[in-house]
Amino acid sequence: MKIGCIQMNVGFGKVDENYERAEQLIREAASKEAAIVVLPEMWNTGYALEKLGELADKEGARSQKFLQDLSSELGIHIVGGSVATEKDGKFYNTMYVYNNEGKLVSEYSKVHLFRLMNEDKYLESGNEMNRFALGEVEAGGVICYDIRFPEWLRAHALAGANVLFVSAQWPTPRIDHWKTLLQARAIENQCFVIAVNRISRKVENFNGQSMIIEPWGEVLWTGSETEELAIVDVDFTKVEEVRSRIPVYDDRRPNLYAGIVEE
Numbered sequence: 001m002k003i004g005c006i007q008m009n010v011g012f013g014k015v016d017e018n019y020e021r022a023e024q025l026i027r028e029a030a031s032k033e034a035a036i037v038v039l040p041e042m043w044n045t046g047y048a049l050e051k052l053g054e055l056a057d058k059e060g061a062r063s064q065k066f067l068q069d070l071s072s073e074l075g076i077h078i079v080g081g082s083v084a085t086e087k088d089g090k091f092y093n094t095m096y097v098y099n100n101e102g103k104l105v106s107e108y109s110k111v112h113l114f115r116l117m118n119e120d121k122y123l124e125s126g127n128e129m130n131r132f133a134l135g136e137v138e139a140g141g142v143i144c145y146d147i148r149f150p151e152w153l154r155a156h157a158l159a160g161a162n163v164l165f166v167s168a169q170w171p172t173p174r175i176d177h178w179k180t181l182l183q184a185r186a187i188e189n190q191c192f193v194i195a196v197n198r199i200s201r202k203v204e205n206f207n208g209q210s211m212i213i214e215p216w217g218e219v220l221w222t223g224s225e226t227e228e229l230a231i232v233d234v235d236f237t238k239v240e241e242v243r244s245r246i247p248v249y250d251d252r253r254p255n256l257y258a259g260i261v262e263e
């Protein structure tokens with residue numbers, strides 16, 4: 001299955017430009033026969049947190065229409081990265097996922113807010129999991145800082161996800177953490193990790209290096225440090241092979257984990 005990773009150059013507060021660019025890249029991915037496309041975190045606004053009152057997508061209406069129209073017209077699954085939304089007067093960092101028939105299959109707001117980038121001052125956290133299916137692909141989706149919480153990704157894997165999508169705005173100074181954490185999440189959960197980071201222009205400091213990692217931990221693709229659309233062929237049957245080679249799920253001892261992961 002071909003996956004389109006949209007490592008997009010997000011303009012700070014340039015909402016209309018960002019929708020336009022996202023549309024071009026989604027259309028290009030579809031023309032290259034991607035079955036699933038993935039966008040980065042907060043691609044509508046960038047980290048323009050102080051301007052959310054003006055810029056956030058009211059009730060997610062624009063983003064939902066945008067993603068629904070494109071997924072149904074192009075017949076492509078879209079993991080819609082995340083967008084800054086305003087719901088009932090509060091701001092969220094929200095992922096919408098649409099299947100290739102234009103149906104909303106999941107809506108998730110980032111549950112772990114990243115204090116180092118002041119998310120806790122401006123945003124509300126979500127409280128729900130993000131498990132969904134795109135055709136045969138059983139998946140989960142998380143947003144950026146969420147990957148530092150292994151129990152959260154494990155919860156998605158235990159709930160049946162074989163593929164974990166990650167949308168991010170992960171800054172360059174900690175890019176080594178990004179790579180190591182993603183690889184660890186793939187190995188420990190024996191699942192695919194498909195992670196899309198952004199690129200920035202001058203003021204901010206994001207340099208891509210998106211990744212696709214297979215369940216044995218092998219890195220299938222690493223993005224460049226500039227904007228790019230990558231189309232990567234992925235064989236999802238690898239999950240069963242790895243899980244039968246080392247039966248981690250059968251060998252777990254959840255009764256010893258004292259409420260860390262409950263089944």
Ligand SMILES: NC(=O)CCC(=O)C(=O)O
Pocket residue numbers: 041114117143144145146148168169170171174177
């Ligand atoms: N946008 C984010 O959540 C950034 C997370 C990050 O930079 C880190 O965990 O380090």
